């Protein structure tokens with residue numbers, strides 16, 4: 010079984026049925042992150058015929074300002090979901106500074122709930138590496154997945170000390186070399202993250218014609234090359250690492266069983 014620990018299946022748009030069959034056929038356990046309420050509400054219907062897609066509820070930081078007057082609905086929606094994501098702080102791609110305090114308000118609501126409901130959070134953080142760590146500490150959230158971490162090594166080490174997990178995605182591929190200034194640093198992160206904290210992600214499709222299994226396989230092969238190991242080892246490691254996050258939690262029984270099989 011392959012584990013895609015951060016994806017957005019609906020981004021496949023007209024190819025969604027193809028993507029779902031690919032997920033089914035290739036035995037992919039997909040951790041589907043939503044970016045707002047509407048996104049989350051459509052999940053049950055889409056995944057009804059595919060057993061191993063884990064749906065999560067989140068308000069993406071670039072959408073946070075739209076939900077500041079809908080906090081009660083957000084809180085209500087939080088109750089029944091299995092994990093929180095995609096949530097976070099983005100002070101890089103989001104340029105309007107007036108939105109930053111609103112992002113912070115929304116993430117704090119999720120962190121408070123993650124603490125109370127003992128839920129995993131799937132995080133998107135840009136240029137707020139220290140701030141998020143302070144917030145996570147203050148709410149005592151323990152199950153953290155850091156998606157596509159692109160910050161400095163200094164914070165990476167502090168996150169590792171706290172046991173955060175990291176999803177490594179397509180940004181380690183050569184095609185991102187010219188597009189990401191800190192590309193080399195991200196490669197080093199991918200090599201240095203301790204094995205027990207390592208996960209992989211597709212972050213949804215970069216291209217609706219590239220199926221999840223193909224993208225995941227490319228990322229796993231490159232990650233194996235960087236870490237001087239085998240793709241099979243990465244597959245097993247990422248499966249066991251996700252299993253370890255959910256195995257003692259009754260809400261995940263259905264998923265724990267399948268992740269326990271090779």
Ligand SMILES: [Zn+2]
Nearest residue numbers: 017042095212
């Ligand atoms: Zn995402």
